[in-house]
Amino acid sequence: MAGRFWDPDGARHGGIPTYPFRLAPEGLATRRQLRAAGLRPGGQDIAAQLMWYSSRYRRKDRSPVRVAYLYRIDRAQPVRPMTAAKWAALAKANAARRLCPACRTDAGYRIPTSLGMCVTCAYPDQQRAA
Incomplete structure (x- = not known):
């Protein structure tokens, strides 16, 4: 082949x-x-x-x-080095991906796009049982 x-x-x-x-x-x-x-x-x-x-x-x-x-x-x-403005934009984008749209808190991790919200908001019944 x-x-x-x-x-x-x-x-x-x-x-x-x-x-x-x-x-x-x-x-x-x-x-x-x-x-x-x-x-x-x-x-x-x-x-x-x-x-x-x-x-x-x-x-x-x-x-x-x-x-x-x-x-x-x-x-x-x-490769062109990252400028301060690019680092700031990247930090802002990553912070936005950590913010839960349901409870408006920082989840401490990147929100899964499959859930669209933090795990605590996506599965409230399972969080209370634990």
Whole structure:
């Protein structure tokens, strides 16, 4: 199956050089790999792509072929540092996710979106029994 995705010239896959999973040449990295190294793509175009089959995504409404784009490491730029304003906005957003809309108190943890309120308000009978 790996031979199907071996296309270093990009003739079969839209002009983008394509490699099978784990067979990309040196000097290329995914966004996650760049981020782990403290880098970002920095506006550069996609240099190549990885393709592989995934049984996890094998459903009738979705293709089992997965794609990850690769970027050149030598053209990557350092990640921009967080400013004080960004840290403040992040702290404010996290605080809002801790506030229960039912009882208007800080739950001390992030409110689950499945409940929409703190556990004490979602299950009042179970909290009294404990």
